[in-house]
Amino acid sequence: MAEQAYTVVSDSETTGEEKTSSTFPEIAIGIDIGTSQCSVAVWNGSQVELLRNTRNRKLMRSYVTFKDEVPAGGVSDELAHEYDMLSGAAIFNMKRLIGRVDTDPVVHASKSLPFLVQTLDIGVRPFIAALVNNMWRSTTPEEVLAIFLVELRAMAEVKLKRPVRNVVLTIPVSFSRFQLTRIERACAMAGLHVLRLMPEPTAVALLYAQQQQQSSHENMGSGSEKIALIFNMGAGYCDVAITATAGGVSQIKALAGSTVGGEDLLQNLMHHLLPNMDDLFSSHGIEEIKRMGLLRVATQDAIHKLSSDISVPINLDLGNGTKLSKVLDRAEFEEVNKGVFEKCEALIKRCLQDAKLEAEDVHDVIIVGGCSYIPMVRNIVTSICKRDELYSGMNPMEAAVRGAALEGAVASGISDPFGNLDLLTIQATPLSIGIQADGSNFVPIINQNTTTPVRKEQIFTTVHDNQTEALILVYEGDEKTVEENHLLGYFKITGIPPAPKGVPEINVCMDIDASNVLRVFAGVMLRGMPYMEVRMPTVDDGHGWSAQALHKTYGSNLDVVTVQKKTQH
């Protein structure tokens, strides 16, 4: 086969015909790993091109099948039928599972998947396993993702006839920084270097910026500014972004995201069709898995059909005497998923509010992702944004990966003689980052929707007299108390000179660079006292546990409180 031709060569070792890779910087490829589907695109010198696999597909299913010792992913593999993915041997939805602990509701919702997701509900990583030769073989979302990325990389190397190392990956807005480290880990396992992890709607925003620039070759830098609202809903996540675009510069004004997507629609409908589904399938026996697969495929088909039809008949024999026969109409589907749609609505409203904009201020409303075909989703978006028409210049399934490929080219330092790459995304932080202070309050230092790169700082002080040490617990999120936010990491400041409480000044500074790397600096404001620098403070596992253990051991002994900003004198 043609694939045999590819070998991973080192940078110095070029095969003669491809001089481009050595004389020019390597162009990073864009990868969109979706919960359900994935795609790869690259700047080919004049435009963005989606890479096709050996079966000539641009969109590939995101799954890995474990058979004996050799796993096969959806890049090269072709399923004889959808049921093959549901035999228990295939792991999918890894994007929903990655970097989550077993107390997470999303992990619990994944228990109805055909492969094994087991939880102990104590805040550690869940047990995930694929059925191989009637045995549950354990794996991790990172491993599954890495296997999948290795296949993608191999495919891209064959197509591009060069080694592929640098990538721009799109990620959901709601991903925590811990989840980002898991994605990076998976990429490293697959031998890929992450140039950027780009929130999906911001990748779409970059594509939009390019389209706007191409359509108006006017004076750049000034020109008319256009506000776009981007709504992206796939199988696993829903994201909203608002961007201000002019002269090829896309500035992200606000981001909002949630773990809600097509998978939730599917599960809600499955539970609606078969209310005792969880009991029937909880044992994960071979027969149960098969039945679950039948139900899943039938439900998925029904949802797809309801995008164009008003009603759809469902006839399903689950084999054990359970038969389903009914006509499902669109209204019923919408009623069952009312909660999901309400969440989508709330996200758009919040994003507009955060951007300090009214629906009327938005010039273009862009809707992308697999769920963009669902009439109710379109209704929600058009009604909140008060318009009849949505932006039509993009393929909803390809927009994100195209944007990622553009960012890949821009971030690799590639320039285009026709100015098609005179683009820039000015990113913003999707979640606030701060520390625990004033008891168990979360005190943000870098607020949500702050433009990056950024550096912010705040002064804290001690809570006890003669307190010589202070504990800095770094959290991410937008809830008021730390328990509801995500613990990123912690460290201790020592050497605080003995003084009455409230006197020592502890400076905590946070810095996010253009590659979205977070650093936390903290120290006592005294000449000659060294500061602590902690890069991307990361707890590896057991997030809830570490915080509990710290609290148990130290109580409030090492706490800090905020210093009120002096407004007088």
Next chain:
Amino acid sequence: MASSSSSSFLLSTSITSSKLSSASPPPCSVTFHSRPFSVSAAYTTADRATTSSTSTTSTIGTPTSLYEVLGIQTGANFHEIKSAYRKLARVLHPDVVKLQQNSSAEEFIRVQSAYATLSDPEKRANYDRKLFGSRIARPVVSSAGGRSHYPVRRRWETDQCW
């Protein structure tokens, strides 16, 4: 097939990054650029740049007002502010200037901070009051008697924590 051979390489045993380190960079080196950075210098840049011309932190001539940071007239309208910001972003954003990472992030942050104040009507009004309060008010104050400008300027400085 090439793809399956590389995947079996990954899966045949448990995956450890050390096993793969010859073929791939270790996870840490992937994104953690190290660039020299000093907290004490950073934490005062914005304030000093705008309140006192004797700042020592900046490498280039230090602008004395946020308007100068963006290179615009003090009476610039919203549109001009935005367009100036965008023009500077195209030059100073670290994605554009990769060779001098160190300075570009600093400068972009300063431009961003100026823009954040001037593009918000309320913050701009506050800023203008303090900026012009201390400049234009000079003759008024001197005629009114020996009232110091410092309280005004100090208050602004502490407000502008970024």
